[in-house]
Amino acid sequence: MYIEEVSIVNFKNIKENKVRFSPRLNCFIGNNGAGKTNMLDAVYYLSFCKSFFNSIDSLNINHAENYFMLQGNYIRRDSNEIISCGLQKGQKKQFKRNSKVYKKLAEHIGLLPLVMITPSDVNLILGGSDERRKFMDGVISQYNQNYLDDLLKYNRALQQRNNLLKQFVSDKYFDAELLGIWDSQLVEYGTRIHEERKKFVEKLIPVFQEYYTFISQGNEEVGLIHQSDFYDNNFEELLRESTPKDRMVQHTTVGIHKDDLELKIGDYPIKKLGSQGQNKTYLVALKLAQFNFIKQISELNPILLLDDIFDKLDQNRVEQIVKVVTGDQFGQIFITDTNREHLDGIIRKMETDFRIFYVESGTVKDLK
Ligand SMILES: Nc1ncnc2c1ncn2[C@@H]1O[C@H](COP(=O)(O)OP(=O)(O)OP(=O)(O)O)[C@@H](O)[C@H]1O
Numbered sequence: 001m002y003i004e005e006v007s008i009v010n011f012k013n014i015k016e017n018k019v020r021f022s023p024r025l026n027c028f029i030g031n032n033g034a035g036k037t038n039m040l041d042a043v044y045y046l047s048f049c050k051s052f053f054n055s056i057d058s059l060n061i062n063h064a065e066n067y068f069m070l071q072g073n074y075i076r077r078d079s080n081e082i083i084s085c086g087l088q089k090g091q092k093k094q095f096k097r098n099s100k101v102y103k104k105l106a107e108h109i110g111l112l113p114l115v116m117i118t119p120s121d122v123n124l125i126l127g128g129s130d131e132r133r134k135f136m137d138g139v140i141s142q143y144n145q146n147y148l149d150d151l152l153k154y155n156r157a158l159q160q161r162n163n164l165l166k167q168f169v170s171d172k173y174f175d176a177e178l179l180g181i182w183d184s185q186l187v188e189y190g191t192r193i194h195e196e197r198k199k200f201v202e203k204l205i206p207v208f209q210e211y212y213t214f215i216s217q218g219n220e221e222v223g224l225i226h227q228s229d230f231y232d233n234n235f236e237e238l239l240r241e242s243t244p245k246d247r248m249v250q251h252t253t254v255g256i257h258k259d260d261l262e263l264k265i266g267d268y269p270i271k272k273l274g275s276q277g278q279n280k281t282y283l284v285a286l287k288l289a290q291f292n293f294i295k296q297i298s299e300l301n302p303i304l305l306l307d308d309i310f311d312k313l314d315q316n317r318v319e320q321i322v323k324v325v326t327g328d329q330f331g332q333i334f335i336t337d338t339n340r341e342h343l344d345g346i347i348r349k350m351e352t353d354f355r356i357f358y359v360e361s362g363t364v365k366d367l368k
Pocket residue numbers: 011012013030031032033034035036037038039059060061062063064308336338359
């Protein structure tokens with residue numbers, strides 16, 4: 001699957017552009033603030049009905065205008081798909097597939113699978129455990145609708161249990177039976193969520209390690225461990241045992257909402273000891289493993305967006321990444337960089353179809 005052409009009007013700093021892409025490798029080069037990432041974000045938008053960066057949709061409209069429009073022409077399983085989106089200030093956005101307006105945007109998600117790797121992914125390493133749970137949940141819910149459902153129900157039960165714990169303190173009473181209602185819900189949904197996360201991580205680890213070894217050329221060993229209260233414990237008993245503590249702190253201290261991923265380099269946490277280049281390698285390997293996952297499930301080659309991929313990585317690692325993503329396992333790729341020579345040196349060695357675009361003040365010129 002790939003995007004053949006995109007038309008952009010008033011999206012962020014891109015006033016008007018129509019660009020035809022290579023089905024394989026596309027590179028945007030230009031100075032800082034030129035609009036390279038905005039081009040990637042336009043492609044991201046057409047897959048996910050939202051910007052990767054701005055959750056407030058109106059911020060994506062060019063400051064001097066009052067609407068934006070995006071249109072992408074895709075080739076998907078040998079047929080054409082025309083996806084278009086328009087947003088006028090103060091109005092609801094319209095998202096269309098082959099001229100037909102979607103009733104629910106959720107219907108579109110998954111049609112055009114895409115993985116984006118950006119510098120902000122570093123939060124996965126440096127941020128709190130919620131970032132890593134979000135990563136697991138984001139991937140699993142792309143292929144398992146029941147998982148998302150269980151997650152919503154778990155979070156609702158958790159909220160209710162926490163409210164009750166607060167109420168016990170403020171009203172100076174305790175009712176174990178009432179608390180038990182929420183406990184059994186947490187056990188039911190939590191057990192299923194745990195099983196899915198466990199399966200996901202087990203499948204992810206070997207693929208992730210293989211990518212890391214390839215990119216670092218075997219220089220370092222990395223690991224990833226799913227940490228959860230559910231391993232070695234009966235969750236029902238655990239909830240019961242932690243109730244005195246929960247009553248004191250007025251929230252639930254055990255459960256899948258405390259899960260984490262321990263990210264290791266050698267025997268140490270990468271958060272503490274990883275260099276910036278090692279962190280970046282770790283993230284790229286993790287996201288490429290995610291790519292494999294989504295590819296298997298969707299039976300389509302997702303589009304891969306690599307923003308600022310050269311930053312912090314040495315030439316060898318960049319070459320290894322470009323080598324792997326231009327291989328048979330991958331499809332259409334978009335790369336941004338500020339330095340053309342840097343990019344030229346690497347791309348010319350690869351036997352792949354490519355296009356290079358120069359971006360300046362929101363205007364895109366095809367250099368090849
Ligand atoms: N709604 C908007 N209207 C107009 N300009 C916008 C809007 N949103 C963002 N911009 C501008 O887009 C530019 C950022 O573009 P982008 O992030 O694509 O740069 P870039 O080429 O990737 O730069 P870098 O190399 O620094 O990562 C900024 O100048 C920003 O002010």
